[in-house]
Amino acid sequence: MRFIKPSLLVPLMALVIPGAALAQSPTYKVGRPPTEAELHAWDNVVGREGKELPPGSGTAKEGAKVFAGKCSYCHGATAIEGPAPRLVGGVDSLSTKSPKLTLGSFWPYATTVWDYINRSMPQDNEGSLNPDQVYAVTAFLLFKNGIIKEADVLDAKSLLKVQMPNRDGFFPAKPEATAKNGNWKPNWNQAKQASR
Amino acid sequence: MNSKSRDRRGFLKRSAALAGLAVGAFPFADAQTPQGDTPETRPPRDLSYGERSRFESSVRTVTLGGPRDVIPGLPPGETGQRLTPLQDSTGIITPASLHFMTARGSRLPDIDPREHRLMIHGMVDRPLVFTMEELKRLPSVSRIHFIECAGNSGVSHYKAMVKALELANSPALTKSTVVIQQVHGRVSTSEWTGVLLSTLLKEVGVQKNASWLVAEGADANRHAKSIPLEKGLDDVIVAYSQNGEAVRPEQGYPLRLVVPGWEGVSNVKYLRSIKVTDQPYYLKVETANYTNLTPDGKASWYEFQVGPKSLITYPSDAHQLPGPGLYEISGLAWSGRGAISRVEVSTNGGRTWKDARLQQPVFRKAFTRFRLPWNWDGEETLIQSRCTNEYGDIQPTRKELAKLWGDERQPPVPRSDVENFWESAPIYEFFSNPIQPWRVTRDGSVHDALYKA
DSSP: OOSOOHHHHHHHHHHHHHHHHHHSOOSSOOOBOOOHHHHHHHOOOOOTTOTTOOSOEEOHHHHHHHHHHHTHHHHOTTSSSOSSOOOSOOTTOTTSSSOOOOTTTTOOOHHHHHHHHHHHOSTTSTTOSOHHHHHHHHHHHHHHTTSSOTTOOEETTHHHHOOOTTTTOEESSOTHHHHHSOOOSOSHHHHHHHHO | OHHHHOOHHHHHHHHHHHHHHTOOOOTTTTTTSTTTOOTTTSOOOOOSSOOOOTTOOOOOEEOTTOHHHHSTTOOOOSOEEEEOOGGGOOSSOOOGGGOOEEEOSSSOOOOOTTTOEEEEEESBSSOEEEEHHHHHHSOOEEEEEEEEOTTTTOHHHHHHHHHHHHHHTOHHHHHHOOHHHHTTOSEEEEEEEEEEHHHHHHHHTBOTTOOEEEEEEOSTTOOEEEEEHHHHHHTOEEEEEETTEEOOGGGTTTOEEEOTTBBGGGSOSSEEEEEEESSOOOOHHHHTSSSEEOTTSOEEOOOOBOOOEEEEEESSTTOBOOSSEEEEEEEEEEOSSSOEEEEEEESSTTSSOEEOEEOSSOOTTSOEEEEEEEEEOSSOEEEEEEEEETTOOBOOOHHHHHHHHHTTSSSOOOHHHHHHHHHHOOSOOOSOOOOOOEEEOTTSBEEEOSSOO
C-alpha cells in the first residue's frame, strides 16, 4: 500500500472503539438485565461452534418419518423432487455448466442445516419441531446426501464433527477477515478496472 | 415528471396488473365511474389518516414465480416479495406504502409495541433488555437511506418473470408486467429514525475480543444475520420510524435494523435480539444463499456493500412516448459506498454521454434523483445511465460485470465461457448493478434492452 486513503481511516478508527467502550460505564442507564427465561428463549441462533445447541438426538431412520410427515409435501418424498428447493445431490456439480446447489453439495456447515430447520422450518409452522425431531431430520438429510451413515446418532457433539463436502468452497476462506480489516465492500475496484 | 408518467397506457397497465395479480381490495375499486361523484353527493372522507386520490393507482406488485406460485396448496400469503413501482417515482423518497418488502412465513408478525423487547447479549459486560419506550428515550437520529435486496436486478428474477408469464399465459398479465418493477423494484429509500446501534452497544459494554453481531427478528422464520461489529459501531440504526411515522408492519414494526448501504438481508426486521460474538454464525442466508457462485465452483460470501447503481425511471418500459419532442429523462442513482457524485446519460446507445443534473442535497447511501432534458427525434435508440460515487467507483455494464465475475477464476476463463455462464447458470446472483439500457422504438414504446437484447 502506497498511502492510506482517508476512506480507510474510518474503519480503522472504528476498530479502536470496542476497547474504549469497554472502559466506560453506561451513559443513560436504561434497560434491565435479561432473565434466564429470556436468554433461554432468545439465545438459540446456532453458530458453527454449536454452543447454543440443546440436548437431544436423532437418527436418519427417525428423521425419515418426520420428513415424510412434515417436509415432503414441499420438498418431495426423497428431498429431490421439489417443488421447494432440492436438498439432496449435486456434489461435484458446482463447477459444471449446470451446478446444483443443495444442502449436500453447497452448504458448508451442518450446524446451518440444524439451525435453519429448527428456527425456520417447516414453512407456515416454523419452530414447531422439537430438538429430537430437528436432530433426526438433519440426520436424514445428511444420510440421503451420503455424508453420514444411516445408524449415526446426531446430537450436540456429533453434529459438530460432520464434515460437509463443500466446507472449503467459499472465499475469502476466513470471513472474519472482513471484520478485522474493515473491508466491507465487494471488489468494486476490480469492477472499475474492468469498466475502464 | 409525474404527470408525464401518468399516460393512458401506463394507467391501463397498472389497472391490468391489479386485475391480473388479484391483489385483493385496493382503494381504486370504486373508480369505474370517477366522474360520477361530485363533492356534493359523495360521503365525506375520513381525513384522520389521509389517503391518496382515488385517481391514483400506482401499486406494489408481487414477485412472479415465488414459492407460493410453485407450491400448490399453500394458503395465500401476505408475505413473499412486494416490488416498488420505480416507474412512478419522483424525487428520492419512496412512500412507506410502496416501499419494497420481502417476508417469509405466511403472515406478517402483529406485534404489540408494549410487549416488544430488544435484548443485547453475548460478549458484553452488561446484557440488557430494552422496551420500546426506553429506546425512544435515547438520543435519536434521522437519516435518509436506501435499502436494496441483494438479488435485485439479477437475471434470475428476469428468468423467473419470463417463466411465470409463460405459465400464466395471460396477455393482460404479460402486458402489465414491466422490467423496471419486476426486475429492479427491490430497492426503495426512506427517512429512518431511531437510535444508533453504537449508542446501545456502548450501554452494554462490548468486550475486547468481540468482532461480529448476530441480529435476530421475531418473525415467523426468525430471520437472523451476522454483521461485522465495525459496521454496527459505524452507522447502523435501530429504527422505529420511517418517513415520519412508525415503521410499517411489513417493514418490521415496531423495530428494525437499518444497515446503510448493505444488502437488504442485513436489515433485520422485528428486531428482538442482538448477540455480540467473535465470529459470524454461518447462517443459511450467508452460506446457502446470498453468496455468489463463480464458474470454478467456488462461491464468494460475506460481501455486503451495494455497488454504484443507477436506472432511468422515465422513460422506461412502463411508459409510452406520445411522439417526438422534448422529454425530461429522470432516474435514480445510489451507492452503498458514499455519495453519488456523477450520473451520465446516453441517448444514442452509449456513443456519447452527458452529465445529468443531480437533485440537491445528495445524501450518502440514499437515492439521488437525476434529470436531463432530451429532445427525441422519433428514431429508435437506446437510452441508459451510469453513475459514479465519490470514491470514483463506476457502475459497470452487464458485460463488464460478467467479466468481473470471471476474473475470480484462476486461470482466467475464456470470455465466451463467462458470457455463457452468465446466461445459463441456474443460480442466484447478488449485487447485480449493471447499466440498464432501454430501447425506445419508433412507435414510442419502450423496452428492456438489458436482458432482452
